[in-house]
Amino acid sequence: MHSGMPTGTSAINDVVSIEIIGNTGLIALDNPPVNAASHAVRTGLWQALETLQQDDGVQVIALYGKGRTFIAGADIREFGKPPQDPWLPDLCNFIEDTEKPIVCLLHGTTLGGGLEVAMSCHARVALPGTRVGLPEVTLGILPGAGGTQRAPRLAGVAFALDMITSGKPVSAEVALEHGLVDRIGEGEPREVALQAAQDLVSGALPRRKTGELAATPDQAAIDAMRTKLAKTQAQLFSPHKCVDAVEACHLPIRDGMAEERRLYNACMESPQRAGLIHAFFSERAVTKVPEAAAEPREIRSVGVIGGGTMGSGIATAVLLAGLPVTLTERDQAGLERGTDTIAGNLDGAVKRGKLSAEGREKILSDRLSTSTDLKALADVDLVIEAVFEEMSVKREIFGTLDTVCKPGAVLASNTSYLDINDIAATTGRPEDVIGLHFFSPAHVMRLLEVVVADKTSPEVVATGFALAKKLKKIAVRSGVCDGFIGNRIMTFYKKAADYMMMDGASPEEIDTAMRGFGFAMGPYQVADLAGLDISWAANKRRAATRPKEERYIPIADRICENSWFGRKTGQGFYIYDDNGPRPNPEALSIIDAERENAGVTPRSFTSEEIVERFMTAMILEGVRVLEEGIALRPIDIDAVFLNGYGFPRFRGGPMHTADVIGAGELVRRIEAYAQEDSYYWQVPELLRKMAESGETFAEMNTRG
Ligand code: 3HC
Ligand code: NAI
Numbered sequence: 203m204h205s206g207m208p209t210g211t212s213a214i215n216d217v218v219s220i221e222i223i224g225n226t227g228l229i230a231l232d233n234p235p236v237n238a239a240s241h242a243v244r245t246g247l248w249q250a251l252e253t254l255q256q257d258d259g260v261q262v263i264a265l266y267g268k269g270r271t272f273i274a275g276a277d278i279r280e281f282g283k284p285p286q287d288p289w290l291p292d293l294c295n296f297i298e299d300t301e302k303p304i305v306c307l308l309h310g311t312t313l314g315g316g317l318e319v320a321m322s323c324h325a326r327v328a329l330p331g332t333r334v335g336l337p338e339v340t341l342g343i344l345p346g347a348g349g350t351q352r353a354p355r356l357a358g359v360a361f362a363l364d365m366i367t368s369g370k371p372v373s374a375e376v377a378l379e380h381g382l383v384d385r386i387g388e389g390e391p392r393e394v395a396l397q398a399a400q401d402l403v404s405g406a407l408p409r410r411k412t413g414e415l416a417a418t419p420d421q422a423a424i425d426a427m428r429t430k431l432a433k434t435q436a437q438l439f440s441p442h443k444c445v446d447a448v449e450a451c452h453l454p455i456r457d458g459m460a461e462e463r464r465l466y467n468a469c470m471e472s473p474q475r476a477g478l479i480h481a482f483f484s485e486r487a488v489t490k491v492p493e494a495a496a497e498p499r500e501i502r503s504v505g506v507i508g509g510g511t512m513g514s515g516i517a518t519a520v521l522l523a524g525l526p527v528t529l530t531e532r533d534q535a536g537l538e539r540g541t542d543t544i545a546g547n548l549d550g551a552v553k554r555g556k557l558s559a560e561g562r563e564k565i566l567s568d569r570l571s572t573s574t575d576l577k578a579l580a581d582v583d584l585v586i587e588a589v590f591e592e593m594s595v596k597r598e599i600f601g602t603l604d605t606v607c608k609p610g611a612v613l614a615s616n617t618s619y620l621d622i623n624d625i626a627a628t629t630g631r632p633e634d635v636i637g638l639h640f641f642s643p644a645h646v647m648r649l650l651e652v653v654v655a656d657k658t659s660p661e662v663v664a665t666g667f668a669l670a671k672k673l674k675k676i677a678v679r680s681g682v683c684d685g686f687i688g689n690r691i692m693t694f695y696k697k698a699a700d701y702m703m704m705d706g707a708s709p710e711e712i713d714t715a716m717r718g719f720g721f722a723m724g725p726y727q728v729a730d731l732a733g734l735d736i737s738w739a740a741n742k743r744r745a746a747t748r749p750k751e752e753r754y755i756p757i758a759d760r761i762c763e764n765s766w767f768g769r770k771t772g773q774g775f776y777i778y779d780d781n782g783p784r785p786n787p788e789a790l791s792i793i794d795a796e797r798e799n800a801g802v803t804p805r806s807f808t809s810e811e812i813v814e815r816f817m818t819a820m821i822l823e824g825v826r827v828l829e830e831g832i833a834l835r836p837i838d839i840d841a842v843f844l845n846g847y848g849f850p851r852f853r854g855g856p857m858h859t860a861d862v863i864g865a866g867e868l869v870r871r872i873e874a875y876a877q878e879d880s881y882y883w884q885v886p887e888l889l890r891k892m893a894e895s896g897e898t899f900a901e902m903n904t905r906g
Pocket of ligand 2: 507508509510511512513530531532536587588589590591592595599616617618619639640641642732
């Protein structure tokens with residue numbers, strides 16, 4: 203028996219215990235943090251049921267989870283390892299077949315295998331605030347413990363299909379409305395579970411075996427979902443298998459579950475499953491930084507300098523997270539522009555149902571204040587500077603902040619490329635200075651690079667991570683270099699794209715190939731969206747220090763010389779008008795002229811070659827970023843690209859993709875491309891060593 207347990211409680215194992223109270227056998231699961239259905243939970247639960255079955259004094263069984271949630275799913279860490287008995291589907295059937303009535307108490311996030319266990323019980327009661335869902339599809343699999351068979355029996359085919367193919371959880375109220383749970387009960391999980399058991403005995407709560415119910419046929423819902431997924435998720439594997447599995451729900455439950463198992467196994471073997479689960483863990487891995495143990499400073503108010511594209515987006519994100527913002531600009535007109543953009547962003551939040559109309563008014567009247575004087579930032583806990591990307595402007599501002607801001611205020615820059623050490627050096631408190639690099643639009647994009655300069659204190663780093671959490675963003679730690687993790691790698695692979703464009707591939711061919719790989723947009727669509735003027739400015743800044751060996755492609759600069767900056771001016775690589783984006787013939791003429799100037803005879807590129815060169819370049823610079831310690835681990839680079847650059851989630855990120863390709867193959871490719879350009883294509887030492895030793899990036903992620 204565990205110490206500290208109430209009398210009458212006996213431990214089945216470390217994570218499952220039983221307690222007999224009157225006629226009720228109460229099973230408690232205690233597998234922190236999320237009660238994942240690990241091997242120990244499955245074994246313990248099985249044994250607990252057997253024990254209670256055999257106890258003549260027990261008339262009814264109740265099941266609940268201790269801590270913050272009932273089972274939040276199968277234990278994802280066991281995926282990819284040999285499965286160990288008892289399997290979750292067998293356990294679910296065993297629960298359903300239990301002679302004595304059994305009720306399940308749902309609370310917290312009852313997801314995946316957790317909901318499957320609950321659906322196998324004979325009745326379900328949820329606490330208010332419970333989220334219920336089958337998110338397996340987001341991990342590249344499908345509910346594999348009867349979820350595709352029992353959910354349609356309880357909630358109907360159409361509702362089950364939506365839930366299973368979207369992976370989105372629903373509230374306890376919605377679950378009740380659709381029959382997934384039988385009642386919402388208030389109180390402590392243990393007490394509500396005990397009461398529910400009594401109601402099951404008295405008949406106040408009906409007892410049903412889900413597997414014995416019949417789902418009402420709804421072929422129209424199945425056909426409609428197939429059509430929708432063929433359009434929206436053609437590249438993904440598991441959503442389509444989810445529909446196939448649900449379609450089997452009209453078979454007897456065991457036959458349906460056999461079909462579900464066959465489809466589940468196919469998903470498990472798919473490389474998309476590995477990519478998506480890597481992506482899941484990447485979001486959690488990035489929080490494990492050397493400064494994690496430091497105490498973050500308290501942030502009760504934020505100052506934002508500059509109300510342009512980024513400043514207004516950052517201010518919106520901070521306001522939506524419930525913090526007051528003081529926005530400063532150069533003049534009144536700038537303030538008005540910034541405030542209008544913020545108000546427009548908040549309108550969008552109201553439209554999407556994320557904010558009430560009153561909430562919007564309250565934010566604008568109570569939480570946002572503005573000034574043209576940096577002195578207005580004297581009392582804020584954190585300042586985020588988002589002015590023009592010019593070192594002289596940033597230096598001047600940080601010099602002023604040093605004299606204006608209270609001691610202990612965190613001073614952050616949103617610079618895309620500039621050296622945070624230089625910025626910090628203009629203050630007498632470099633330990634308070636950090637880079638907080640948001641992505642556009644800042645109130646939408648989830649990535650935040652936390653750029654740690656030489657003297658940044660651990661508490662300030664921890665504060666950056668705490669802020670990201672508050673803003674519901676994914677923070678990734680980066681060291682200082684030109685462009686940090688993301689933009690540095692992008693600047694490099696963009697050159698590989700430009701070389702292909704110069705040598706014969708059209709921007710549209712390159713974009714189409716990269717979309718085919720799974721990117722949301724190709725590199726030239728991204729360039730047009732971000733504004734070609736931004737890279738033009740960076741090209742000019744770097745011109746003086748550009749190595750003479752580097753092959754320079756001036757095509758985008760030539761386009762900019764016509765004041766064609768992409769989407770915002772109506773044309774760039776593409777034309778944007780009422781007929782939708784289409785290749786810009788003028789840009790194509792510039793490309794032809796530049797090829798001629800450089801004496802290049804254009805050749806054709808297959809999509810495969812485009813993807814290979816593009817990905818090899820991305821990985822190559824990723825390896826250098828690792829070698830230099832700019833990124834802590836390969837998985838941090840993956841998190842940056844998944845959350846800030848539209849990298850296909852099912853491919854797990856560039857460094858996960860590198861493992862799929864293999865270091866040996868990457869070295870071979872780089873050496874082959876080096877025949878044309880030995881300056882750009884150089885094998886990083888680390889990659890060569892990996893090719894020799896067989897070490898993978900996945901292994902580096904787990905190394906302490
Ligand atoms: N298996 C193993 N570990 C898990 C896990 C799971 N299913 N779910 C969460 N964890 C771990 C996390 O990795 C994290 O570990 P760490 O502290 O070492 O980094 C820890 O639990 C806490 O997780 P979060 O930081 O995510 O905690 P939150 O409170 O923010 O979120 C949650 C909780 C909503 C449950 C979220 O963790 C989540 O969405 N988990 C995944 C749920 C899921 O996908 N379930 C389905 C699994 S597949 C399945 O059930 C197959 C079946 O059909 C056969
Ligand atoms: P922007 O040109 O849209 O906005 C800059 C704003 O700063 C202007 O409104 C200007 O009036 C204001 N400003 C200039 N000097 C000022 C001063 N001394 N005091 C107060 N306000 C001042 O520029 P954008 O795109 O918002 O970029 C801002 C910063 O964010 C830059 O450092 C940029 O590199 C970075 N960034 C930009 C991203 C993008 O996609 N646009 C993405 C991530 C970072």
